Amino acid sequence: MARNIHRSPVMADVARLAGVSHQTVSRVLNDHPNVRPETRDRVIAAIEGLGYRRNSTARALVTKQTNTLGVVAFDTTLYGPASTLYGIERAARDAGYFVSIVSLRELTRDDLAEALDHLGRQQVDGLVVIAPQSAVAVALSQMPQPVPVVTVEGDADVGLPVVNVDQRRGGVLVTEHLLRLGHRTVWHVSGPQDWLEAEGRIEGWRETLLAAGAPVPEVLTGDWSPRSGYRCGQRLAGMADLTAVFVANDQMALGVLRALDEARVRVPDDVSVVGFDDIPESEFFAPPLTTVSQDFSEVGRKAIELLLDALAEEHEPARPPGEPPGGPAEDTPPPPHVVVQPHLVVRRSSGPPRAA
Amino acid sequence: MARNIHRSPVMADVARLAGVSHQTVSRVLNDHPNVRPETRDRVIAAIEGLGYRRNSTARALVTKQTNTLGVVAFDTTLYGPASTLYGIERAARDAGYFVSIVSLRELTRDDLAEALDHLGRQQVDGLVVIAPQSAVAVALSQMPQPVPVVTVEGDADVGLPVVNVDQRRGGVLVTEHLLRLGHRTVWHVSGPQDWLEAEGRIEGWRETLLAAGAPVPEVLTGDWSPRSGYRCGQRLAGMADLTAVFVANDQMALGVLRALDEARVRVPDDVSVVGFDDIPESEFFAPPLTTVSQDFSEVGRKAIELLLDALAEEHEPARPPGEPPGGPAEDTPPPPHVVVQPHLVVRRSSGPPRAA
DNA sequence: CTGAAAGCGCTTACAG
DNA sequence: CTGAAAGCGCTTACAG
Known part of the structure; x- marks a missing residue:
């Protein structure tokens, strides 16, 4: 098949060109210590020579991380949600994540469940849900949450991390x-x-x-x-x-x-x-x-910050020394709640009353 | 590890419960023919009993399709781009695709290249690029395109499929x-x-x-x-x-x-x-x-239609009988160009001139 | 510091 | 109609 002639290079191709095993290539790619500088240089040269790019799917299969964050939003044609989404996308990408988005047609429990299901199929590592209705925030908190979730403009009382404007x-x-x-x-x-x-x-x-x-x-x-x-x-x-x-x-x-x-x-x-x-x-x-x-963009950025924190915690359980492994935490900290302050912009539509 | 106790079920678990091999489970999941109805029913029951969901990463690794479409947009806080994006996202999801988005900070060649690189790392199956500037459309056409691309509001003359409003x-x-x-x-x-x-x-x-x-x-x-x-x-x-x-x-x-x-x-x-x-x-x-x-949403929908067509063609090269395999096509059809018609909405800001 | 082996969870020929 | 085998392209212990 003509298509196979130009198949993109894989790790084994790089290894062959650099005269090492593919594990060593993997080490270089993942910044592992214990690679001789000269070896590293040869590998890097081979990577560049071939224009090699790691297959993120294969990587995800073994690391169980897709490096993808899911975002559930509603009415992204409005200025607020659109700006928030922009802040989220930008912060996530800066942190090296992909962002997968689903816009809710309606703010209903069913649509939310479908969106979570959709994103779940994609195996996202974490979720940001713009949940402006209390019913939605409650529904969300009652759904199974296989990955960390941060809500935006959500209800601080439902027990999920939340970022909102005061x-x-x-x-x-x-x-x-x-x-x-x-x-x-x-x-x-x-x-x-x-x-x-x-x-x-x-x-x-x-x-x-x-x-x-x-x-x-x-x-x-x-x-x-x-x-x-x-x-x-x-x-x-x-x-x-x-x-x-x-x-x-x-x-x-x-x-x-x-x-x-x-x-x-x-x-x-x-x-x-x-x-x-x-x-x-x-x-x-x-x-x-x-x-x-x-500051909608700030809200988006903060949401990603919180989510990245939660993801980091997942990987370093950070048990206090002495606590029996697997034992219940003695005091579960409340979920984080970040509040962004708004400010007044005075223009000409407001003034003293006529009679004053 | 406590975490392993509740690991999510895999195909082998379903197979075991249904008393079949995991290949048979795969056949049922992919709607292959040649599965005895009773076997299928047992498998489906096992899937539901376990709440099994196929691991899309493993699937992508072997099929070489991520079922993800990438979207490159600019200034998604404006009504037009936001609405177009919404139309795209909706149509893509209806077609069973995930959509991964990147917003360009600036409409420059570098930002575009970075965006394509980002989406390329994620191994998207296809791309929609909202390319409103002629320079961007040209730059895009000159970049390597490992996957099908459709442009929106792009330049019809650069040789890429395009959807735009007249x-x-x-x-x-x-x-x-x-x-x-x-x-x-x-x-x-x-x-x-x-x-x-x-x-x-x-x-x-x-x-x-x-x-x-x-x-x-x-x-x-x-x-x-x-x-x-x-x-x-x-x-x-x-x-x-x-x-x-x-x-x-x-x-x-x-x-x-x-x-x-x-x-x-x-x-x-x-x-x-x-x-x-x-x-x-x-x-x-x-x-x-x-x-x-x-009709921005319509533009988004049409873009996905074109992209899905291109993806389908990739898989069925549909050579005219008699043509030597791998030979150059005799007449390359021009890339598709869909035009959406706008319409005038008359309100009170326009009227006859004072002197008329 | 580096390589041989195993395995992630699927799909795809290949047998039967 | 169904199963045993191989393989997708990586990473992660495990040796050495």
């Missing part, structure tokens, strides 16, 4: 900003309430109002889309006492701005509007949007 | 729309001119103006970002004869809208603005943006 703090930052400007209270357009991010932002908002003795208005709920923001904006436009609104993401804030504009409500003169996420567009909204910036 | 046609649609509304001519804010998408949109725009005998204004060039659009918008705001502008993507269009608004130029009363991409936000811009919609 959403509650973000809600506090926004609400304090608006109250300080002199607003009597702040309305809120939230994300779907089964999303942990939505929940955290609501909490921060509500707590801040309560602490200030400000009335807590009814929450309007959207689905993160500009359209849902638009609908909420139409309802808000009719409220007599409205002077400030905190919208749970920038896309919905855009919809709110549009609805207010159509209702001839001026921002920020009549009403202040603040968003969340700091998408690249928000600086150019009409008017430029005050919002909360989250 | 950008030229998009430029025509926009320009005709504006001329038909009565504008004397149309200005253009383009993307970086080494991007194929930018080039196609410019071409369509220019050809349409020329065909209509309309003057062809100088092209303003942005970098796809809202900020660059804003800067171009500031320049445009000072032009006396400006009544219509075609902006090469929605993000830059947002910047243009902002700059015009600040200059008290009203859209569409004073100037019509049209974008490109139809991002989810554009319907809620101030005013809602007339734009061109591209």
Whole structure:
């Protein structure tokens, strides 16, 4: 067969050319000690001469490590998940890992199970799951976990390592900003309430109002889309006492701005509007949007850091001396929880109330 | 070792439980004919009883197929690339493939080479490269290609299979729309001119103006970002004869809208603005943006279709009878080129010129 | 410091 | 229809 003539070189070819056994080639490739420098040089020359590249599949078969990390994400066309994914991919690759991704069609238990099954078939060494819904985080924690898992924007209470942005703090930052400007209270357009991010932002908002003795208005709920923001904006436009609104993401804030504009409500003169996420567009909204910036890439990087730690621990159980091997650990440390702090970006969509 | 007690079952375990040899288990798993139904049933029962899952690494070692497709993308935080990636991932997974992704930090030859090297180490069966810059498409075509490659938004002239949206046609649609509304001519804010998408949109725009005998204004060039659009918008705001502008993507269009608004130029009363991409936000811009919609997911799906075709061909060389084996094909068919058509979405940002 | 042997968990001819 | 054998290309003890 013509195809066999140019078959790519294998370790044995390198060994032959270097005049050594293939084990020695393997030693050189794996940076083992105990290889004579001259031998090493000959092997390296042979590798380069042949353009040899180790077969990672054969390697994986014996080491039982594929050097692949799996990522489960949802709606990667949104700025947040896309940026997080980018941070994850970059950090994983820098650490020498491949990254295999599956996007959930829907945020359901079945889709999650299917995704884990898919990645399991590929024998990934570890998993990052972007699990923004509490139900998903719970479902995940109940599934068998043959490999280390780190969750992103997940529920810190389900017992899995997690990296997230302090959403509650973000809600506090926004609400304090608006109250300080002199607003009597702040309305809120939230994300779907089964999303942990939505929940955290609501909490921060509500707590801040309560602490200030400000009335807590009814929450309007959207689905993160500009359209849902638009609908909420139409309802808000009719409220007599409205002077400030905190919208749970920038896309919905855009919809709110549009609805207010159509209702001839001026921002920020009549009403202040603040968003969340700091998408690249928000600086150019009409008017430029005050919002909360989250470092999504940092979140992705931290998730990989945690995962690599977990993988390292797997290989060095690091038992305290004296502990009987195989015995139960005396105190299991809680799973790590990394929190990334958001910060407020003030632009023109927020200002003092008209009457102030 | 405690870890070995719960080692996952292998084919031999299934064989033992079913009372057959492991080859028979393999036959059942691979849907080979010539397995007695009762034997098959016993094997299947054993597989399920044990929760056995085939070791894909061992399988890959002998079949020389990893069932993994590599994807090289650039700036996956943008709506277009992110949506394309989603379409690719979904189609690949539906076809039973894993997808391994690498995001280019920069659109350079070196980064591309590194990405291909990375994916090559993983022994992917095929590659999809989102290659929006002509230089990248050329560089790619000059690199060794050990596996089938399909490019997306690449250069159809470099001899690689390609799937792209008819950008030229998009430029025509926009320009005709504006001329038909009565504008004397149309200005253009383009993307970086080494991007194929930018080039196609410019071409369509220019050809349409020329065909209509309309003057062809100088092209303003942005970098796809809202900020660059804003800067171009500031320049445009000072032009006396400006009544219509075609902006090469929605993000830059947002910047243009902002700059015009600040200059008290009203859209569409004073100037019509049209974008490109139809991002989810554009319907809620101030005013809602007339734009061109591209089906990115469809592009992703088509890319996988082409790649799967190429993979299938690899395995069935399908020589015309009579041709000497190994002989050169008499007429090499040109690489496939799939074109997806965009369409115009008319919203409120475009209208007749004031004087008309 | 280096090589001969065994084995990772499969699939693919080859017998029967 | 089914099994014994060989082999995919590596790494890991084990000798020496």
